[in-house]
Amino acid sequence: MRDFRLKVVFNQQVSQRYWHLCLDASSIQEDIKPGQFFNIFCSDYSTEPFLRRPFSLYHFDKMHLEFLYAIKGVGTKALTHYQKGDTLNVLGPLGQFFQLPKNTREILLLARGVGIATLAALAYEAYERGIKVVGVLSARTNDDLVIADTLQSLGMVIYKVTDENKTSDIENVMERLSFILKQRTIDAVYTCGSRRLTRLLQRVSSEYGIYGEVALEENMGCSVGVCYACVCQIKEKEDSQSVRICREGPVFPLEKVLV
Amino acid sequence: MRDFRLKVVFNQQVSQRYWHLCLDASSIQEDIKPGQFFNIFCSDYSTEPFLRRPFSLYHFDKMHLEFLYAIKGVGTKALTHYQKGDTLNVLGPLGQFFQLPKNTREILLLARGVGIATLAALAYEAYERGIKVVGVLSARTNDDLVIADTLQSLGMVIYKVTDENKTSDIENVMERLSFILKQRTIDAVYTCGSRRLTRLLQRVSSEYGIYGEVALEENMGCSVGVCYACVCQIKEKEDSQSVRICREGPVFPLEKVLV
Amino acid sequence: MTGRINLKVQIGELLLQNPVMPASGAFGEGMDELVDFNQLGAVVPKSITRYPRGGNPTPRICETPSGMINSIGIQSKGLDDYLAHTIPYYSRYHVPLIPSISGDSIEEFVEMSRIIALEEAVAGLELNISCPNLKGNGLSFGMDEEVTYQLISEVRQVTTKPLLAKLTPNVTSIVDIAKSAVRAGADSLVVANTLLAMAIDTESWKPKIGNLMGGLSGPAVRPVIVRMVYQVAQAVDVPIIGCGGIMCGRDAIEMMLAGATAVQIGTASFLNPTAMLEIIEEIKAYLKEHQLEDIQQLIGQAHSQIKQE
Amino acid sequence: MTGRINLKVQIGELLLQNPVMPASGAFGEGMDELVDFNQLGAVVPKSITRYPRGGNPTPRICETPSGMINSIGIQSKGLDDYLAHTIPYYSRYHVPLIPSISGDSIEEFVEMSRIIALEEAVAGLELNISCPNLKGNGLSFGMDEEVTYQLISEVRQVTTKPLLAKLTPNVTSIVDIAKSAVRAGADSLVVANTLLAMAIDTESWKPKIGNLMGGLSGPAVRPVIVRMVYQVAQAVDVPIIGCGGIMCGRDAIEMMLAGATAVQIGTASFLNPTAMLEIIEEIKAYLKEHQLEDIQQLIGQAHSQIKQE
């Protein structure tokens, strides 16, 4: 983990709300894994934001770090001003990564909104390791599901549900999950981006006895585990314990998180 | 006076420390006069400065407002980031302008540093009205005297004095002034940019009984006369009175200012 | 929903057409070319002192991260000039005129209040008991509960017009001072004046303000003032006027959610001379967007949000 | 001039190799990959409480103009864990270790101080008498002269190691509290903790901090803290550690010109994790540029600049 100063390779809008940022990672020696994130300083060119903003890797290889981000507020807006050739301070790689249990042959991803970006990194890794991927991707609009097609084109089975089509309600998602879990042999489930969907997947995975993980989000200060801004509650035996999303997370065993 | 949103026509570096900014003024109906200034919001693209920065007009016509500014700190640095096509919020025209007494045929300008920009506007007006101009321009380096040549090329008599040539000391300037005032019939004198030179010109103009004016500078808050940040002391009979540089100034009768 | 949006708010017996007014010291005649004063909720001119006063040495302002320090020292032409020129000038406008009064002693506050309140054009009085510039080392009347009580109750004797007490944030408990002011008869509290501050030039090693210290204003201080408005709103029943760092409509709304009935705008007018008018428009647009008919529906709502949980 | 620049400063009996140390709560083990702790003037870990404590509800931080609000609530594993893990961890480094202590009562402060001071690795103690999060509505020990005096004098009984009292800025007169702390035996004063603040989300109408209010830090508050350092430096003779909004070497120098002997860096490390090391370099470069041999030549110089006039 270090604070790298990386050149922007491209930073382009890919849908109404989403942007795709690619940085030159040739100077990074560190091992990077899906689920990890970088804390990005996006205020060189504007008066806000004051703090850095955390973004998971969406895709990466030896030469590139790629992020997929949705415009929310000042930070993500400021990030859109960076252009090819500009440099960005990115601190990372940070946090724990997703685990693919031994002998996993097929996984299920349940993602909502920007959570899709986080799980996409895992989808790519699974793909490279020959693990099959089924994804249920949820968003406000179809336009927000830009990467669904990319994943589909790699042969993954992708179900899209959206608010605009009224297909994203819990009942409908539940139905899809049951259908998938009955039809296929899913070895592990992963989720990111929604409390409601996390709770749903907790129920389903415990019912089916499947290993699961979730990646959580919280406002961050330091992103390196010193400030305790980013905590969440984790079940420990009878008790619950407060852990840091930037350090012990953002990826946690699904059954342990209290959401 | 209004807060105009004007397009940048060009904004270019003209010497090591000086930049030349030209704005499209076609939307301005107001009458503008040499000595007046605009208060410019230069922080659209950077975290600083917080307040606006005041700049006198260096040159203007119906279509353009031109400013000549020296890089000092955060504000002027931020201003250099504006490019052709960008827009700038400029509040003005503000303040009182230089007076050319009736039947003036020749004037003397004594300027230091950025004060040269302020007096240049007056030089151009004098030139257009057929009034002869003699200028003693002082700066740290010869490089800072970019517009001296422009003025010279219009037929004005320009004396350059600089710190680097060790010609800018008071004695030497005094000598030049005496020489000019003896050789020529100067009807009025004007100064800007230096307390020392202002005091010198006060002595000289009172000795020779010549009308004089000075343009002053001070940190500004509102620039429209409401906050009383920008005051200076003016002699009133026996007494002295506090006046606002943005409102009663920046141009004042030379003999009245207490510097 | 009728489509008509109500922006009217009540400060004591004053009904304001909208909650936006200038903060004293950042407003005055020079702005009339830029701002139609008749659009404002009220007008609050620069604080007036009993006798003419020259003010402090320059530099009188400097900028700081997201803020500025000022130490003007209440330059003023004195009460006589105020009665002769300032009040008649503002009488032209048909929005409430609220002179801000800055005395050197309780007696001066009382004397000025009595005289100014007699003017028909004057709708209410703001008592600047918080100016950190007047006395040595930044002290002010509003730093002491007892002094605050005494000052306001004595002024209360000489006028029935609405009294707005402008509190200082430079205190351990603004709630105690606020309660004291209300007990003494203040009809409204302006929360608050500037935070006492200082900046030093690392080249000259000298303070950036001629008077060494001054008052910090601008967005940097807003979180402190929002907190104080919230605390004071829990403790007193009179309307609060939020003042400190409001730059846009959202900032004004934040202040009102915290418990302010109206807002004052200072520093924002330096960055954008028409800020007050834009803030009024932005508040209107916010209400429309959120399908609210009446600005009253915002006031203090952060409190109810918490109680609900 | 020899070309060697002295950055050493003295805090009580502690000689620091340079004046730059972390502010408690914005520093910890997770930073060792980024910062060589041996380069710092001292290390100050997160405040420790007597018993394990979960801390406050999230969100625990939010950003504000040029600053941030935090209300962590001193999440801590308690004293036993601190003795077992934290102190041994920092013992590896050869810079002074200054634990920050946060008690719920004077007795707890005394008990923890006594136990922690016994550890050989501990060079001095910082008493966090200023945390605005612990008690209802932002109260803290350091808001009262008497309580401050009593707390520090009782702790003074149980250890001879240097005591640093971290003051709160949320008071009417920080000078009175500072004098009280020094009278009680504090060897140094940290000026200061965070300003009590609040921000409200204009969409949800809820406070942006789970605990409603929190402490404002970052460059927004620096002018207030510089003022306090300046005032306290005039009033007491112990070394002051300036803390609040220092982002770069120039800011540290401003604090020292105001009268600080050393500085603590908090929020800056969030924006730039190597900020502390860069600040040390920038101070060195500043001294070189200004042909100064010794950092002592800066401390309190704003005061002499004024006296000279």
Ligand SMILES: Cc1cc2nc3c(=O)[nH]c(=O)nc-3n(C[C@H](O)[C@H](O)[C@H](O)COP(=O)(O)OP(=O)(O)OC[C@H]3O[C@@H](n4cnc5c(N)ncnc54)[C@H](O)[C@@H]3O)c2cc1C
């Ligand atoms: C580990 C992690 C990975 C993430 N990965 C992605 C990703 O791949 N793509 C993506 O689009 N988004 C991702 N996010 C979310 C992203 O960080 C937020 O959308 C972004 O910070 C919003 O900033 P803003 O200034 O645009 O919005 P703001 O208007 O400032 O805030 C919008 C919301 O963002 C949240 N927020 C504000 N500050 C922070 C902060 N310091 N840290 C975290 N959240 C904050 C607040 O809860 C707020 O409601 C991730 C978040 C975390 C914690």
Ligand SMILES: Cc1cc2nc3c(=O)[nH]c(=O)nc-3n(C[C@H](O)[C@H](O)[C@H](O)COP(=O)(O)OP(=O)(O)OC[C@H]3O[C@@H](n4cnc5c(N)ncnc54)[C@H](O)[C@@H]3O)c2cc1C
């Ligand atoms: C009426 C008037 C006309 C001017 N005309 C010109 C001009 O034509 N060309 C030119 O180059 N400069 C001009 N100046 C000076 C110019 O305003 C300053 O150089 C500029 O504000 C410096 O800003 P900065 O942020 O770059 O420097 P900073 O580092 O912020 O400050 C450098 C110096 O500028 C002064 N300063 C800071 N803030 C302000 C403020 N709000 N108002 C005034 N001064 C301030 C301070 O005294 C400081 O010492 C004029 C000033 C005035 C008052």
Ligand SMILES: Cc1cc2nc3c(=O)[nH]c(=O)nc-3n(C[C@H](O)[C@H](O)[C@H](O)COP(=O)(O)O)c2cc1C
């Ligand atoms: C230049 C300046 C002058 C001020 N003069 C006065 C004054 O005369 N009386 C007063 O009560 N407040 C005065 N104030 C304080 C403002 O009224 C207001 O309380 C403060 O600036 C905070 O609001 P803001 O952040 O919107 O500026 C002054 C503020 C500034 C910036």
Ligand SMILES: Cc1cc2nc3c(=O)[nH]c(=O)nc-3n(C[C@H](O)[C@H](O)[C@H](O)COP(=O)(O)O)c2cc1C
């Ligand atoms: C996230 C966070 C946690 C903090 N925790 C503590 C703490 O545990 N004890 C303490 O004395 N101060 C704590 N502080 C206050 C800092 O030590 C420091 O006084 C304050 O942040 C001002 O300095 P800065 O502007 O450099 O951040 C904390 C500050 C932040 C931002």
Ligand code: FES
């Ligand atoms: S963000 Fe600081 S501990 Fe996680």
Ligand code: FES
């Ligand atoms: S800058 Fe406000 S009165 Fe001149």
